[in-house]
Amino acid sequence: MLSVLRTDMPIENPDPTADQDYLKALMMEVAASRDKASFEILFDRFGPRIKGMMEKSGASSDLAEDLVQDVMLTVWRKAALYRPEKGAVSTWIYTVARNARIDRLRRLPAQPYIDVETVMVASEDESPEAEAIGSQHGDMVRSALEKLPLEQRQVVELAFVEYKPHSEIARDLDLPIGTVKSRLRLAYRKLREELEDLG
């Protein structure tokens, strides 16, 4: 069925909802049938973005390439742990990339993070509200993100893309650390409200 999908669909579907469903279908194909062709599409889509994120986090081009290899190999191996009803493919790949970044760029163990993921997978007792928020399409999150005031978006980008510690964000922006924290809090609450409205 998916081979039909693949020939019919461009790598990035212009309809965001269909695109998210397409990515989920690819992931399911990788998980269920170990399908390398589906995996290659995911690789082409996310590999260069993971590299971009790693370079923005301070990795050299070589290290960023290595990290792409690490992250995508983990995506391949752990594909069965991805739960489409809990969130977008991009969110899941982001968490894998984040863990690799903790491990390689900060040289800290990512094990506590990995433990939580397996806990999330094991427990089936999530509330329906939580699932509704968790399964929001990536593009809805992106548009919620775009609606944030500039000063909040800036700290989100510095923390999530550039991987700056909060103390460093405060120093770079010449702000008290309390202000950085409150901007992150506001950004989070705003996103949550937007998603609850949509859901």
Next chain:
Amino acid sequence: MTVHHHLDDASIMRYASGDFDEAFAIVVASHLAMCEECRAAVRTAEAMGGAVLEAVEAMPLAKDAFDRLSRMLDVEPEVPPMRHELDAGNVPLPLSRLIGGDLAQVPWRTIVPGMQRHRIDIASTTSSLYMLKIAPGRKMPEHGHGGTEMTLILEGSYSDIFGQFAAGDIADLDEHVEHQPVVDSDIDCICLVATEHPTRFKGMISRILQPLIGI
């Protein structure tokens, strides 16, 4: 488990972006293993990470990148990915790894009568991680914080100006807070604590005690 005290939203964001050092990551992860509400919150914050990943500028990969990776795809991982139970015995998974099982096996050391501690060795240089076991009715010395402090209750309960904290609750406090927890359960209160800098106790006796008890 009904949890009444949750992570601060700023901590949810820090966790989602991977900014916590090991000591704090372990306390947060242990709380998440016990708290459905905060797990959902983390998932929302991580969706933000997914959105920024989709929006980040793509950098071209080396020509042989996929070929290089595809050679690895048929190699079976040493440890197959697996799902774990929510907790092992009475301890959340991220902690049980570090103490080799459950609370009964923790090698406690008495600090002062009614207060025992077990320091957990981690690589972190900026924070420390330890467990405390405090007898019913005992007060913790009144203290302000030199930095961020997080306390996760594993068993028993204590009360302070913020209310009662029981198993699963987390006290996610910043540097400006002063409090004096009193154990109000009829069993020992066992908690997992991460501190950014040595906690500053107020009062002469406490100040003398601090180098001795090291918290």
